[in-house]
Amino acid sequence: MCPGIQGLSFVDDVAWWAEGKSEKEVAEALGRAAEAALGWAADNGVTFDHAKKEAMFLSKRRRKPTEPVRVGRHGVPFNQHATRWLGVWIDSKMTLKEHHSARMKKARTATQRFGV
Numbered sequence: 001m002c003p004g005i006q007g008l009s010f011v012d013d014v015a016w017w018a019e020g021k022s023e024k025e026v027a028e029a030l031g032r033a034a035e036a037a038l039g040w041a042a043d044n045g046v047t048f049d050h051a052k053k054e055a056m057f058l059s060k061r062r063r064k065p066t067e068p069v070r071v072g073r074h075g076v077p078f079n080q081h082a083t084r085w086l087g088v089w090i091d092s093k094m095t096l097k098e099h100h101s102a103r104m105k106k107a108r109t110a111t112q113r114f115g116v
Contacts, residue, residue, distance in 0.1 A: 005033040014048075023057070023067035030055070034071040054078070056090065 005018050016033045020026040041048060055076045057065035069076040090099065 002029070002033040002036050004029055023065055027067040027069045030076075031070045034069070034076070038071070050074075 005016050014037070016030055016037075018026045018029040018033070020029065038048070040046070053076050055065075055069045055078045057078055065078050068078075094102070
């Protein structure tokens with residue numbers, strides 16, 4: 001639907017992601033993907049709950065995003081704390097390594113509990 005954008009949907013969750021050399025490049029690409037999705041939704045009788053929309057910013061550098069994702073005249077807010085996506089909490093204060101460590105610890109505990 002939009003070149004350079006990948007997507008995933010699960011029941012009523014939809015996500016798009018893009019890679020780029022700058023925040024601005026990624027934010028603009030995601031804005032185009034959202035516009036295309038809204039066009040598809042209008043043509044197919046689908047609505048999105050705008051109150052549930054949020055953006056996540058993942059970067060190798062530890063900093064907060066500065067470029068907003070714009071959809072028409074509206075901005076998509078960045079979640080400054082933690083986001084739950086497909087049952088996994090992604091905490092903006094943790095690094096990828098810390099997330100991996102926490103998930104592995106939880107997995108080890110579960111396997112020990114069930115004797116796997």
